[in-house]
Amino acid sequence: MKILVLGLTLLTIGYYLKSISQNVFEQDSSLDRDIDNKISINTIPNRQKVPKILHYAYPDDPENRPFTFIHWLAMTSAIETIKPVKTLFHCVHEPESYWYQLIKPKISVVKARIVTEIFGNPVKVLQHKSDVIRMEALRDYGGIYLDLDVLVFKPFDDLLYDDFTMGIEMVPNAVGLCNAVMISRPFAPFLTRWIEQYKYFDDNDYNYHSVLLPYNLSKKYEDDIHVLNETAFFWPTWVEDHLKWVHTSNEYDFSNQYAYHMWFTRGYNKYLRRLTPTLIRNVETSFNKVVRRFLNYLPVNFNEEIFKREMIGENR
Template structure:
């Protein structure tokens, strides 16, 4: 009987040890798999809700052969980047620039100049490019060689706001730029807006916008803290949004609000961001003083000149020519 009990006990111990052995193998295999998945997800931009918060160093790891960081729009790394010391320097508005590209995009040299001007003149920690498409083309490829801190954010375009349909792409971008600034804060730039001098003097205000008309504020540049009360109130006015009304919510509404709540917004004069006195085509045909302006909106869709290049701007005698050389070649004078 004693021998049988010992044999039975030994068999039980052997079974338990075998079970524990395979359990340990399973646990180790799962742990290694999770670590590999986690590292891959950080690089690919996959959301990993069940993992601990990644570090800034992990978030800044680029995928192999990639010149940019890339994440889905709700990835946790985006707020880590935006809230890091790279973007936060003590001013109300972070050193973070945003662009939006929706639908098929013909990425032109004008767009390259815009992003390059943001990088060289505004000196942001990161440039967030929010897009629902894959941006391609020779000028995009060239831009990636010139600007190392671009972050691609794969997003879905807005199709409704407060249950109201938004079908026109320009209106979709109008809504998205407010939503983006409410989430991250920073500087929104239109893709054909050229930065001419530092916006730092304006980053001390909760929000800054410039006049595009006497009775309207332009949205080609918005400099805002994510805590801006004006921005939050403005967004709530989209509860009455309709696609049929062009620029009502985006330009006329913030101007009306600025009259009611002047203490919540800093407004810049007409020529600060939108352009100069005269027609919008004057940028390409005349030379005007731009030393007092923060930026220039090219209004590309209204121009006869639809293409440009590094060679084209070398000898161009116009405001655009001077500014383009200043941004691209760091030289305003004609290059022979």
């Protein structure tokens, strides 16, 4: 009888895991299965739980936002600092820009599904579509997810030994866990619980499921998540005083943090859009000083006239 009960229990667990894998987010049959062969358990050192795989999400974008110099700078910083065994770029359609062509030889393109719903709940907001793609990627492969505007300054090697890791985002009157940086083993318990809560997803609530909900879950399931303080990834924040501090002063020191979320949506038009390699090399700001080293990865024949052509394309 005990053997029968044990067998039924294992069968139930197996069915549950299979149902999560197949049904929580609809699987894309066109996924490059060769990636599965190249990323195996043999690539993970002893006791390391998280494979050193980078993930980026680029969902179908009705606004046709370009892949810019800032995105190239962020991806270059991560690839050259973390030195992943693989960098997976999950996209519906590949971007068309000079900067994407520069980074493309260093990545593997994975066809992402077109996200329209989660558990029957409609998904229309672009950022929420990206949330689904990133969580699906971490669930299936494990690894390190980064937004396309996250600069990386230090290796993440010491963060690969926990099941799941996120960092605090602390802004006036709000504290959360920002999903612009997530580190996870495949099917981490915290991630599984988080995904299950998408049964109650509301597309009109901008950041509850992506920032506030994981923070609330971390208080309830603290043994399943490693929470880093706000200076790990998300400091300075997106408030105007902080953006000005980073881009117009020479006072902030990034040396003690793993990464910096550049807050592309908040800071692009006023601060990030005007940046060029020449300006970064010659103007002393906190931001420029910390990213200069990544300009060494520009091609030797780089010509800043490219910026003019890219800007014309952006303004059409």
